[in-house]
Amino acid sequence: MTIRLSLRKRSRKLIANSKGFSSVIGTTFMVLVMMFLSTSVFLWTLSQNTLYNEALRARNQEEADRRNENVVALSGNYSVSGEDVTVKVVLKNAGSVASQIINLWVLDTDPSNRRYANKSLNLNLNPGVVLDLVTSSWLTVTIPGANANHTFTSWFVTARGNTIPLEKEQGVIVAQLAQGIGSLALDFYKFRYFEYESATKLKNYPNGNVGFTVPANQYIAFGCSLTNLDPGKQAIVFDPHSLLWVIVPTSDVPHSTWWYIVNVVQDGTINATYSPISLAYGETKMIIFASANDLGLSSFSRQTTPKAGLPAPVFLLLHGNIGGIAYGQNLPFVSLYFA
Amino acid sequence: MDLRKVWKLLCGRRAVSVVVSNVILTGAVIAVSFTVLLWAQYRSSAYNKQFSEAMDADIAKLKERLAFEYAFYNQSGSKLSVYLMNCGTIDNMTIQTVYVSNSTSVKVFSSINLTNFNGVEIADQDLDRGEEGCFVLSSLSLQAGTYTLRIITGRGSTFDHTFVA
DSSP states (O other): OOHHHHHHHHHHHHHHOOTTHHHHHHHHHHHHHHHHHHHHHHHHHHHHHHHHHHHHHHHHHHHHHHHHOOEEEEEEEEEEETTEEEEEEEEEEOSSSOEEEEEEEEEEOOTTOOOEEEEEEEEEEOTTOEEEOSSOOOSEEEOTTOOTTSOEEEEEEETTSOEEEEEEOOOOOGGGSGGGOSSEEEOGGGOEEEEEEETTEETTTTTOEESSEEOSSSBEEEEEEEEEOOTTOOOEEEOTTOEEEEEEOSSSSOEEEEEEEEOBOTTSBBOSSOOOEEEOTTOEEEEEEEESSOTTTSOOOBOBOOOSSEEEEEEEEEEEEETTEEEEEEEEEEEEEEO | OOHHHHHHHHHOOTTHHHHHHHHHHHHHHHHHHHHHHHHHHHHHHHHHHHHHHHHHHHHHHHHOOEEEEEEEEETTTTEEEEEEEEOSSOSOBOEEEEEEEOSSOEEEEOOOOOBOTTSOBOTTSSBOTTOEEEEEEOSOOOOSSEEEEEEEETTOOEEEEEEEO
16 A cells, blocks of 8 residues: 555545544634633723723823913902901913912911911913902902901912912012102113104114113104002002203203103104003003103104213103192103213 | 435434434533633623723722812811812712821821811712812811821822921
């Protein structure tokens, strides 16, 4: 018998033999069962992991939003009337996400009366929004035993769970005011002059030319940065008689030149008439002095600077009212050189 | 195949026992296989359920977040008032245990009564999303100093806060 014949015979015997058939079926079933189960368990586990990852991602996003929330409470102050404590504050959303303020807490820190109170709020602040509650009495809480001599601490709570401490406003530093007198302060470093682009339009407004050497014999206007630091926290209004006065001392008889206050629109155009400029407490504005005439009495006309080679002191003669009461202040100390 | 042959096959006795045994064996194998399939599926579904519960619990824990608005210790009354807000994204946040500790001592409180800020008891004793609540720990004698307040929620999350007594 050849080898080939023997192999064929064995093959036929193997195929024809029914022994072990059930084992084949059993094994096939087992393999199918295992594959089915493992696949379904794997896919299901995958879906569960996806759910967890989704929850984790949401949590991380909330955490990022919470960290990006940046609301600041500025110019904080307290006004106490009886046991009612009013929080005066400017809220500014300096962050990149919208914020909701839900609670205000005020604590009387006086050792004799360590009590606190809270007020529910619903303030929504979009990014960049500034909410001025300095003049409002809305943020008032009642603390039993509180009085005006006590000191207070307060903070706001946002819906994301952040707390915003109230940054108490610094008291007015007397040195900020001219020799401790008066309620207006001049920022020397922002003193500037303007040349004219046309008869009624300032060149390069509002930047102008910052400096103390001014072109001589030219039509010039001046800009002064003034801040209201009134200890009484009242608004100051300038009337048209306010002016910038330059005295030329280097001759036997002093000569004067003056520039009256004017209103200037955004593009640098000077208004023909004057409407009173108001400066709220703590506010800083660039006030422009340009007119040779008092606009309350006459029409606008440009003013020229003195001849070259002269140093000269400058006085700001400010006139108007403070909190509705007549007010006047002379701000000295700037000196110029006309070249 | 004609009828005679069919009749012969049906009436023939030879090898009957082999066919029957094979049918029985195959049937038994299939039955056992299905039993194994059902048992394995039962076991895997039990595992799925267990895993699913654990995963849901983890996700719920992940969504919990508690903000401490204020913790005030009243020295004369030996009371600590804690003001909270649920700023997470899941409702029904309960408080299981509170620990007050410093470097030398730990005090544990497990019976916490939640009230609103106005003192009215919260009916369901839990904090839903955005809800504020407060609890008071009485008979808590603390020396002046800094303490850590640890709150364990019903879902097992931990939140810490530091206050000055």
